Amino acid sequence: MSDTVSIEDKYITAGDGYKLAATVYAPAAAARAIVLINSATAVPRKIYRGFATYLAERGLAALTYDYRGVGGSRPATLRGFSGRMRDWAALDVAAAVAHARQTWPSLPLLYVGHSFGGQALGLIPNNSEVSRAYFVSAQAAYWRQMPVPENFRAFLLMNLVGRTAAHAIGYVPGWIGIGEDLPKGVFLEWAGWVLMPRYFFDDSTLAALENFPRYRGALRAVGTADDPWATPAMIDMLASGYSGAAVERATFDPRGIGANAIGHFGFFRPQFRDALWRDAADWLMQL
Numbered sequence: 001m002s003d004t005v006s007i008e009d010k011y012i013t014a015g016d017g018y019k020l021a022a023t024v025y026a027p028a029a030a031a032r033a034i035v036l037i038n039s040a041t042a043v044p045r046k047i048y049r050g051f052a053t054y055l056a057e058r059g060l061a062a063l064t065y066d067y068r069g070v071g072g073s074r075p076a077t078l079r080g081f082s083g084r085m086r087d088w089a090a091l092d093v094a095a096a097v098a099h100a101r102q103t104w105p106s107l108p109l110l111y112v113g114h115s116f117g118g119q120a121l122g123l124i125p126n127n128s129e130v131s132r133a134y135f136v137s138a139q140a141a142y143w144r145q146m147p148v149p150e151n152f153r154a155f156l157l158m159n160l161v162g163r164t165a166a167h168a169i170g171y172v173p174g175w176i177g178i179g180e181d182l183p184k185g186v187f188l189e190w191a192g193w194v195l196m197p198r199y200f201f202d203d204s205t206l207a208a209l210e211n212f213p214r215y216r217g218a219l220r221a222v223g224t225a226d227d228p229w230a231t232p233a234m235i236d237m238l239a240s241g242y243s244g245a246a247v248e249r250a251t252f253d254p255r256g257i258g259a260n261a262i263g264h265f266g267f268f269r270p271q272f273r274d275a276l277w278r279d280a281a282d283w284l285m286q287l
Helices: 045-057 085-103 116-121 150-169 184-194 207-214 232-241 270-284
Strands: 006-013 019-026 034-038 061-065 109-114 132-136 218-224 246-252
Touching (some): 006 085, 019 085, 034 045, 034 085, 045 061, 045 270, 061 085, 085 116, 085 207, 109 270, 132 232, 132 270, 150 184, 218 232
Parallel strands (some): 034 109, 218 246
16 A cells, blocks of 8 residues: 555445445545545445555545445444445435535545446436546346356346345345345345346336436446446446436456456456556546
């Protein structure tokens, strides 16, 4: 880690008063902008520590945080913990955007969304506060669009293994292959969306979809050629929802940057500092 970046843990108050664990990465000199880093499903904020530090080294303040039920925002037990995936957007992501705007009112607000983090920007009512958004493997993930055999694994994981665990245990343990443990309601809603051809765009109960056109900033949506959970078609489907945005698309091939694999989570590995991380920082800094 850099000795020129200050790192401070704090809490963000969600829309319903729930406390979300967060970390601020500040550059040595005055920051040019604030970047809000929004996690993938079942991924704690510590995964983005190296990337956030890199952004701060480039002169951007960065803020990471954990959604309720995950990482530092996890309660003593997940059994009986209420909340759905839509609440992560409405209560947590919206509050993180508001916190960033209130804490750094004079700085441009930039947004990095990994997987669900990119989906969430379209669901929050205050997304117009964001001027530039960089999505990593953010998609409308329909299981039938995944390549074989991942499509069958995803179907069994979502429709059988995960649902059974959710009802039997009261939450879904990460060891089934999802990352960190997830609250029951979050997993069940996520599983339902993955089984729909247009993901949450097919959910008639999700009124927050009306917020997608409100985002009118710049948007760069990137994926990787070896990511079965975020194929180009899935990324394009999500991006199409941002009808008011200027959308750029890019797909990184591992071979093109001298790597064996990147996948759904590899973008944030330190080995990609001078390739993928640089692409993100260079684009975000076109203020």
